[in-house]
Amino acid sequence: MTRCLNTTSLATDSVALSQEAMGSAEGMGRLAQRVTRVLFCGPHFPAAENFTREYLRTYPFIQVDEAPFEDVPNIIDNYHICVVKSMQLNSSLITRAKQMKLIMQFGVGLEGVDVKAATKHGIKVAKIRGENTGNAASCAEMAIYLMIGLLRKQTEMQNSIKLKKVGEPVGETLFGKTVFIMGFGSIGLELAKRLKPFGVKILSTKRSWTSYLQHSLQSEGLPVENHAFDDLVDEKGSHDDIYKFASIANIIVCCLSLNHETAGIINESFFSSMKKGACLVNVARGGLLKYDAVVYNLRSGHLGGLGIDVAWTEPFDPDDPILKFPNVIITPHVAGVTEPSYRSMAKVVGDVALQLHEGAPLTGIEFVN
Template identity: 25%
Template structure:
């Protein structure tokens, strides 16, 4: 098969780790840092995170764009994206497991009342609270793609009453599934803890808003591990301060890193984590990328190819 040239670009770098992984997996691959690309016409594929406007269009013979994450909004925000070039999401089982672990941990924290005890400790208050049984705690998963489906299954195994919402109908074992506009309100009404795992598209931007929070049970909790663009930040603060929501766990933000003066840092009912729910690991993700590159060489399709029209 013809030798491929793969260009790499990411603010997080890790170039050396990716280079070592590909050297073992695909010795014939020409893996090039974007700064070292001398001939754009020789680049067959690109692996990237947050590519700048027009950068992808600068490669005249580009045949594949590999996202460095499960989401692709960071790529599709480029108004000059070459629409004829396939875009592939990164679906790494290790990342899926990391996400399910993170969400499960945060759901359990909220379920058992850990944030309440932390606040009580700060004022020296000894006040026990009896938590609901897991079977009586209703968890809603907003988005039933690869990550949402795996997370729902993990929470079912623990014993939670799990529901999920998706744009189109889904059927998952032991998960109450809602879909479309008609299913959104009844889904929210039974979400004591809401987990957002949606892709960020024009249809989902700002979906975590005052209108959404108002349809949830009073005192519900929110976990956002989707994208910062899903959340209307001022609406969350208002919902927490009014008691409509009780707690929020935020791993993604409109601006990253989160600015030092942002009110999320010091709010007593918000937990901030720095976009770490499912971090891309070159050791495992390189196996997935290598398979996608071999598919390119063989002229095969990709199971995780993005529908550019829908944005996921």
């Protein structure tokens, strides 16, 4: 469940009023005069600030800005909310954020934020859960797009068009395939829902299935004893089963969070366990895959195809050797970048800014500290 934070204890005099002041006409006037400032970091994912600014256009006391990465250190002390996007917010930057009350992500990934440093400086850190906004559904759809693109040989099809070939190449179908969903969180769940009608066998791993299934059933308004939800996955496993599942899957979809335990988890040992010719899709974080191991297994032909929406460095180098392989599809980190998802997340950010301005409890976000 999304946790709420009462910001009365957090808000400074420049952001919130006391209850007595807010109850008076004078207090309401003072509230409107104050400005709560929201900073979006970096040039990437521009729809995030654009949709947020559009949502808040009738609230002149909320200021929404975006800044290049190099400018953030010099201006971060002027802002009350920071939306990091792909910025690395380290301890040095957080120390400069003298007025900051909340650091958040336009989505779920907070691996770039020094949460300990934020906590030390009394700054809350939060994410927007994917299932609440349509972000997870959007990412699941992108995973299917990449899977089908690899199976139907998208790059070769484009070459056939250029060469005026008809009826080539010969592709594969999802039907009858075994798909290993590596990490059954919000995206994994949405992916399993959409994959089932394709006639696939679904394997998945998660650290704790019992607590997750109970939470998911309750959040959907179903009694915990109703295990219909359980039927989405044909075989469940723990983290210890990743090599076993990789050895029998035709397609592996990486949906893991990136942390110190999962960084580089798709390595040479993992590839060695995979069935020869199997495809790998990643819609989570680029750092989950070891670059050298990916290139080696593409070159050797052991890896049958690679579909990634996230890369090791972003923006991705268009001259990277990995793009020379015909069985590689890469998209520019747009799995969650759909208008419904982004408008929904912009509303969350906008509502949080309004709540912080008013000294009200913050809702719609999940705190990690």
